[in-house]
Amino acid sequence: MFQASLCFLCLLIVEGLRFGLDKYKISLVSFDQSNKTGVWDVSSMRLIGRERLLNGTATLHEDLDDTHWSFLTELYSDFARDGHYKPLPFNTPQSSVCEAYKNYRKYFSKQAKFGKQTDFPLDRDLCPIPKGTYFFKDIALNANDFPTTMQRGYVRGNGSFFYDNVHVGTYTWTLLLEDED
Known part of the structure; x- marks a missing residue:
């Protein structure tokens, strides 16, 4: 009896450790800017096809450096998928733009191959971030470098x-965010 209970307990522990660690996929649903005269012009960016692939050009109107520029991100979730977004507890505080770029670039640097899918310098830390198109x-x-314990549903970010x-x-x-097939 003790051995059967111990096996059952081990099975529960293993299954519990696996909870939330199933692989998931990320799809872009929308991308927009609230001001049409911002430092970035992303008005020609489009999400194409069923896969919602990001395509287009983005123009950075001036060099981004730590002298004047800062950045923050707020995250919201709609895990019920009913349109009611609630704040998530992990946001990025307002910090200098170069510090934010250096700290969070690692999550996006593997999403696009430099020279083939983009000419934006995601492959290296730099400051200032140079203006250009x-x-x-x-x-x-892809979710390979994202946290493994993410609840499925919609996530909205405001940068x-x-x-x-x-x-x-x-x-x-x-x-x-959806479970992989």
């Missing part, structure tokens, strides 16, 4: 830029 081609997100601590633009993206 950058192309993005057939970019799909806000500040110039000398004055809000100058918000960029919003919505993602759908």
Whole structure:
């Protein structure tokens, strides 16, 4: 009896440790900017096809450096998929743009191959981030470098830029997290 109970307990522990660790996929649902005159112009970016691949160009109107620019991200969830988004407890605090780029670039650097899918310098840390028009081609997100314990459903992020601590633009993206087939 003790041996059977111990086996059952081990099975529960193993299954419990696996809970939430199933692989999931991420799909881009939407991408937009709240101000059409922001530091980034993403108005020509499109999500193409059933796979919702990111395509187009984005223009950075001026160099982003730590002298004037800062950035913060707020995350919201709609795990019930009913349109009611609730704040998530893990947001990125307002920090200098170069610090934010250095700290969070690792989550996005493997999403697009530099030189083939984009010419935006996701492959290296740099400051200032140089102004210019950058192309993005057939970019799909994958969850390989994202946290494994994410609840499925919609996640919305608002990335806000500040110039000398004055809000100058918000960029919003919505993602759908689903179990892999």
